[in-house]
Amino acid sequence: MEIFIPNKEQAGCGLSGVINRKGELIKGEVIIESICCQMERGNGLGAGYAAYGIYPEFAEYYCLHVMADHKQALKDVEEILAHKCYLVHQERIPTRPTPGIVSPPRFRRYFVKPRYEGELREICEGTLDEDDYMVELVMHINKNVSGAYVISSGRNMGAFKGVGFPDQIANFFRLEEYSAYIWTAHNRFPTNTPGWWGGAHPFTILDWSIVHNGEISSYGTNRRYLEMFGYHCTLLTDTEVVAYLLDLLIRRHRLPIELACMALAPPFWQEIDRMEEPDKSVCTAIRTVYGAAMLNGPFAILFAYNGGLVGLNDRVKLRPLVAAKKGDYYYMASEEAAIRAICPDPEEVWCPKAGEPVIVELEPDTIPNQRSYLRGEALSISAPVCRFPLAAEEEEEEE
Amino acid sequence: MAFEIDAKELHYRELNKLIRKAIAQGEKHLVLKNVNGQRYIAAGVSAEVDIDIYGVPGLDLGAFMRGPRIRVHGNTQDGAGNTMDDGKIIVEGMAGDVVGYAMRGGKIFVASDVGYRVGIHMKAYMDKIPVIVIGGKAGDFLGEYMAGGIIILLGMYSRYPERPIAGIFLGTGMHGGVIYVRGGVPETQLGGALQIEEVNEEDQKIIEQHLSEYSKDLNYKLEEILAEKFVKIRPKTHRPYGKLYAY
Numbered sequence: 142m143e144i145f146i147p148n149k150e151q152a153g154c155g156l157s158g159v160i161n162r163k164g165e166l167i168k169g170e171v172i173i174e175s176i177c178c179q180m181e182r183g184n185g186l187g188a189g190y191a192a193y194g195i196y197p198e199f200a201e202y203y204c205l206h207v208m209a210d211h212k213q214a215l216k217d218v219e220e221i222l223a224h225k226c227y228l229v230h231q232e233r234i235p236t237r238p239t240p241g242i243v244s245p246p247r248f249r250r251y252f253v254k255p256r257y258e259g260e261l262r263e264i265c266e267g268t269l270d271e272d273d274y275m276v277e278l279v280m281h282i283n284k285n286v287s288g289a290y291v292i293s294s295g296r297n298m299g300a301f302k303g304v305g306f307p308d309q310i311a312n313f314f315r316l317e318e319y320s321a322y323i324w325t326a327h328n329r330f331p332t333n334t335p336g337w338w339g340g341a342h343p344f345t346i347l348d349w350s351i352v353h354n355g356e357i358s359s360y361g362t363n364r365r366y367l368e369m370f371g372y373h374c375t376l377l378t379d380t381e382v383v384a385y386l387l388d389l390l391i392r393r394h395r396l397p398i399e400l401a402c403m404a405l406a407p408p409f410w411q412e413i414d415r416m417e418e419p420d421k422s423v424c425t426a427i428r429t430v431y432g433a434a435m436l437n438g439p440f441a442i443l444f445a446y447n448g449g450l451v452g453l454n455d456r457v458k459l460r461p462l463v464a465a466k467k468g469d470y471y472y473m474a475s476e477e478a479a480i481r482a483i484c485p486d487p488e489e490v491w492c493p494k495a496g497e498p499v500i501v502e503l504e505p506d507t508i509p510n511q512r513s514y515l516r517g518e519a520l521s522i523s524a525p526v527c528r529f530p531l532a533a534e535e536e537e538e539e540e
Numbered sequence: 541m542a543f544e545i546d547a548k549e550l551h552y553r554e555l556n557k558l559i560r561k562a563i564a565q566g567e568k569h570l571v572l573k574n575v576n577g578q579r580y581i582a583a584g585v586s587a588e589v590d591i592d593i594y595g596v597p598g599l600d601l602g603a604f605m606r607g608p609r610i611r612v613h614g615n616t617q618d619g620a621g622n623t624m625d626d627g628k629i630i631v632e633g634m635a636g637d638v639v640g641y642a643m644r645g646g647k648i649f650v651a652s653d654v655g656y657r658v659g660i661h662m663k664a665y666m667d668k669i670p671v672i673v674i675g676g677k678a679g680d681f682l683g684e685y686m687a688g689g690i691i692i693l694l695g696m697y698s699r700y701p702e703r704p705i706a707g708i709f710l711g712t713g714m715h716g717g718v719i720y721v722r723g724g725v726p727e728t729q730l731g732g733a734l735q736i737e738e739v740n741e742e743d744q745k746i747i748e749q750h751l752s753e754y755s756k757d758l759n760y761k762l763e764e765i766l767a768e769k770f771v772k773i774r775p776k777t778h779r780p781y782g783k784l785y786a787y
Contacts, residue, residue: 178577181552181598412708415728457680457709458656461618461637476617477636478577478596490615491699492636492655494707495680 142210142246142288144377145186145304145336154342154354155182155307155328156462157474158443159483160450162529164507165469166194166320171483173316176307176326178482179475182354185241186336187329188310189302191293191343191350191445192321200297200509202229202252203275203347208338209247210288217286219251225278226253234301239313242305246338248314250299272347272392276371279346283375290339290376295348296447296510302327302341310341322508323445327352333379340378348447348512349387353380354475355440355460366433380442386434387444397516398451398500399526404431406456406496423520443473448512449502458495464527465490471501471529491527499527542592543567548574552598556580563587577617582608602629605646618655621648624670630757634676634699643670643689647750651758652676652697656707657684662717664688673754676700680707683773684731687716692750694722694765704729711773715780719773720747722765730773733780739772 157175159167172190196204205222209215222228234248255274257265265271279291293300298321301314307328311317327342333356334340343350357363357379364374364382370393372385383405390401404427408416413424428435439459443452452473454462465472465480465487472480477490493499502513519528543562547555555578562570568589575581575595582591583603591610593601596617602610603622611630612620618636621629621643628647637655640648645668653676660681662670670689676698683691695705705725712731720739727736739747747770755762 181579409708458637461655463636476577476598477615478598478617481576481596490634492634492653492679494703495656 142338143244143304145331153182153475154330154352155179155475155479156326156352156354156441156443157479158323158325158352158445158450158452158472160323160445160471160501160503162469162471162501162504162507164194164322164503166322167324167470169311169316169319169321169324172324172326173308173311175472175474175479175483176328178479179328180306180308182330182475183306183328184330185306185309186304186331187302187327187341188305188307189300189327189329189341189343189352190311190314190316191298191300191323191325191345191352192316192319193298193323193348193445193447194321194508195299195319196252196297197509199230199252202254203271203294203296204299205251205253205279205291206234206293206299206301207249207251207282208290208292209249212247214286214288215247215249218282218289218291221278221282221286222251222253224256226251226256228253235315235318236313237315239305239309241309242303242313245303245313276346276388280371280373284373292339293343293345293350295345295350297508298348298350298447300343300345300350302343303338304336304341322503323450325350325352325443325445325450331378332356334377337377339376342380344376344378344381344384346372346384346388347392349384349392349444350446351380351383351387351442351444353383353440353442355442355455356438357382357436357440358438359436362433363436383436383442383444386436387446390431390434391514395516397520398449398514399498399520399528400427401514402451402453402498402500402526403427403496404434405436406453407435408456408496441475446512446514447508447510449500449514451501452493452499454493454495454497456496461492462499463490463492464499471499473499493527497526501529504530542569542571544571544573546573547576547578547595550578552578552580556583559591560585563589582610602627621646621672624648626668632758637679640670640672643672644668645670647671647673647753649673649754649757650675651760653678653699655679657681659683659686659689659691659719661685661687662689662691664717671750673750675754675758675760677703678706678710681709681712682706683711683714683717683719684709685713685715686711686719687714689717690746690750691717691719692722692747692754692770693719693725696722696765697760710734711775713781714773715775715778717774718743720770721773722770723768724771725773733776734773735776736771736773739770743770743772
């Protein structure tokens with residue numbers, strides 16, 4: 142895959158995301174229109190999409206989207222999968238020739254389940270351990286197979302990304318043929334890291350996907366921290382660490398999502414000094430334990446999982462983020478215009494504060510294998526949070 | 541008669557060409573319909589002209605402009621009035637981050653809330669004194685590196701009841717100009733080397749003069765706005781950072 146080294150001019154990636162809380166499917170055209178409204182925010186060196194709910198017929202299987210330079214790389218991946226997985230289905234990811242998309246890599250998807258050996262089968266099959274198994278497998282492929290990368294690995298979701306403008310990448314992957322209950326999209330303007338197919342956003346692991354505008358200057362620290370837990374960064378772009386941090390903090394360490402966001406974008410010590418207990422102790426503990434997970438530098442991110450969409454800014458808001466709502470639809474984007482392009486009359490539009498996550502989860506029991514990371518009632522931490530569903534009593538008041 | 545331009549599906553380059561052409565033809569009042577995210581509207585325009593915008597204008601609305609009076613019938617995005625020299629921008633809704641960045645003249649009136657770093661590096665010279673009036677609340681770093689000009693923060697017409705009137709780091713690096721805040725602001729929100737003081741008669745006159753224009757433009761009740769006292773925030777000394785780089 143060709144790697145373009147960016148010339149440093151101006152920066153400003155574009156983000157857009159949409160979720161329907163009742164799990165109703167949203168057509169691909171919708172997110173394409175929204176991200177293309179922010180065309181000026183990219184420079185043609187990367188675009189991508191994540192879609193949730195697109196493989197209902199294989200909802201129980203992990204879907205691996207594999208990007209490969211050549212046939213041999215795919216063969217190598219398939220050999221690993223043959224040993225490590227049950228494979229229920231595999232196919233080429235449909236693409237079409239698109240003007241401006243030059244020498245794309247090959248794309249294939251595999252629907253798999255972990256294949257445990259011997260006694261482990263009885264102990265681990267069908268348990269939460271399967272997620273860890275898949276993380277290890279993805280790391281193994283990305284690290285060891287030359288010319289092949291797993292670009293998404295969750296159930297009933299997938300990532301589509303490459304070098305091009307967002308309309309080109311959407312056309313290339315025929316995204317108008319998909320419908321999803323969560324979409325995120327990215328328009329890239331690489332500044333510090335190369336523009337190449339693997340470096341386009343979203344970055345993913347399991348069903349986590351993340352799109353990012355900004356730069357993570359703590360990349361080195363975060364990367365070394367993640368290596369201690371078996372995560373290997375192979376995609377040459379700072380944003381990759383965020384995907385793995387989310388998996389580590391929220392899925393493996395079981396932090397409520399609000400605290401995980403606080404670890405990524407914590408309050409300043411001077412703010413913590415002014416807090417009351419128990420908030421003060423909670424924030425101090427998070428900053429102390431997860432110092433190496435803190436993201437330094439400017440960022441606005443959108444991340445999604447099987448069950449929710451979250452937007453988050455760095456703690457001094459050096460990148461833009463706007464949120465809006467209409468009925469069961471929630472929107473987040475770099476610019477309000479990107480939301481108005483697909484929802485001209487939102488009920489509410491607001492700009493989240495620095496470090497204030499906007500967390501929107503599906504209603505309970507909406508989709509198979511749904512995940513919820515709110516983990517109970519809203520915490521009384523001082524960092525403000527926009528949370529949907531609201532805490533139980535607030536929701537009653539609304540009605 | 542107003543000259544109407546339908547901005548639907550227009551790229552910002554085409555839209556700005558149409559605006560400049562209309563002005564060159566002597567039009568005095570432009571109405572832009574279906575604007576959505578087009579950047580740099582009226583940027584660098586040097587003319588006496590009224591521009592009404594329906595929809596959400598994109599980044600850097602009115603950047604570098606000298607003279608136009610722009611009224612946005614809704615919200616506007618980041619960077620409105622970037623380095624503007626003269627004229628006026630009235631926003632009937634919210635405005636984004638870095639409004640009035642390095643502004644050197646003219647006025648920006650926002651009906652509701654503004655984002656982060658509003659009025660960053662405003663400056664004034666002789667009789668060129670830029671003014672920003674904010675009806676709602678402001679994010680962090682209001683008036684950061686401010687060197688001159690006037691910011692008036694009301695905190696009255698906000699969609700964020702839970703937020704403080706101004707975010708933290710207010711006036712960080714400020715060494716000129718003045719920020720007036722209606723009803724006061726906790727000292728914890730302020731950057732260093734600033735002082736909060738009561739307004740004197742002269743301040744009150746300046747405040748009333750700008751707010752009377754503001755309330756007329758946005759259809760607010762002046763008495764209601766003036767019912768509360770204002771405080772004044774300014775640098776403690778003429779050169780608060782004079783010793784920072786000296787040893």
